[in-house]
Amino acid sequence: xxxxxxxxxxxxxxxxxxxxxxxxxxxxxxxxxxxxxxxxxxxxxxxxxxxxxxxxxxxxxxxxxxxxxxxxxxxxxxxxxxxxxxxxxxxxxxxxxxxxxxxxxxxxxxxxxxxx
Amino acid sequence: xxxxxxxxxxxxxxxxxxxxxxxxxxxxxxxxxxxxxxxxxxxxxxxxxxxxxxxxxxxxxxxxxxxxxxxxxxxxxxxxxxxxxxxxxxxxxxxxxxxxxxxxxxxxxxxxxx
Numbered sequence: 690x691x692x693x694x695x696x697x698x699x700x701x702x703x704x705x706x707x708x709x710x711x712x713x714x715x716x717x718x719x720x721x722x723x724x725x726x727x728x729x730x731x732x733x734x735x736x737x738x739x740x741x742x743x744x745x746x747x748x749x750x751x752x753x754x755x756x757x758x759x760x761x762x763x764x765x766x767x768x769x770x771x772x773x774x775x776x777x778x779x780x781x782x783x784x785x786x787x788x789x790x791x792x793x794x795x796x797x798x799x800x801x802x803x804x805x
Numbered sequence: 806x807x808x809x810x811x812x813x814x815x816x817x818x819x820x821x822x823x824x825x826x827x828x829x830x831x832x833x834x835x836x837x838x839x840x841x842x843x844x845x846x847x848x849x850x851x852x853x854x855x856x857x858x859x860x861x862x863x864x865x866x867x868x869x870x871x872x873x874x875x876x877x878x879x880x881x882x883x884x885x886x887x888x889x890x891x892x893x894x895x896x897x898x899x900x901x902x903x904x905x906x907x908x909x910x911x912x913x914x915x916x917x918x919x
Contacts, residue, residue: 724907732893734848734910780847789855790899791838791908795847 691716693783695796702771703804709756710766710799712781720786723757723764724793729777737779740764742786768801776803809911811896817917820886826914828879828896837879838908839871840895848895854879855901886918 692715702708714723725737740748740757748755752772756765768775781796809830818824828837836855840848853861854873868890870882879896893915899908 731912732895732915733912734895734897736907739907789836789838789853789860790901790906791836791897792850792853792861793848793908795849798845798847 691718691721691783691785691794693781693794693796695781695799697799698797699800699802701802701804702768702775704771704773706771707767707769708771708801710768710779710781710801712764712766712796714762714764714781714783714796716762716783718785722784722786723755724782724784725753725755725764725766726780726782726795727775727777728780728798729774734780738766771803773803773805776801809896809898809909811894811911811914813914814912815915815917817919818883818886819919820888822886823882823884825883826881826894826896826916828881828898828911829877830898830909831877832898832909833876833900834898834909835876835901836899836908837873838897838899839879839881840897840910842893842895842913844892852881883916886916888918891916891918 694713721742723740726734738750752769778798780798782793812827839851842848852871857873872880893913895913896911897908
């Protein structure tokens with residue numbers, strides 16, 4: 690069975706600074722997808738960034754980028770120029786290739802605080 | 806329209822009550838999902854509907870009964886719940902299977918069982 694591990698329950702960053710959230714996963718599959726979701730106090734899960742395992746290039750979305758290390762089964766999220774609105778719970782998630790898009794395995798989450 | 810709408814936003818029910826949670830999407834998605842999320846925990850998958858048929862039931866107790874009347878609507882019927890069933894119930898939808906397209910989530914229903 691696949692598992693996702695987020696080893697940082699809480700992180701804090703100063704506004705405008707950079708922070709990196711860690712995620713490791715375990716799978717025997719060679720093709721899969723990885724995601725970072727953000728859950729603010731509004732409770733809605735919002736996709737931040739996605740990565741296809743067969744792509745070597747790290748995904749980037751504006752201030753958000755990932756460091757995907759397939760051999761190490763590591764998928765960290767870097768947030769640059771942190772903003773107050775980035776404060777939220779961040780979940781790393783895994784999905785098998787070909788599976789239903791909502792059949793996600795989540796890590797336990799990292800609560801990110803942003804200090805003004 | 807990229808919204809998944811869940812009603813009600815909050816629900817308090819007694820252990821002998823029967824209530825229903827509703828989820829609606831108009832994105833033409835053919836897969837819909839129910840997740841349960843306890844406080845300070847990640848969401849856990851409960852049910853998956855694909856093309857209006859139940860495809861995954863993650864060993865959920867029978868006091869939770871899902872229903873998919875049509876491709877836009879997903880219900881979760883609740884009966885004889887226990888206080889430990891209090892949680893945030895999230896609905897999500899997605900186009901179907903395969904590809905990197907993500908699932909879209911609603912804002913959830915906060916359920917309290919008293």
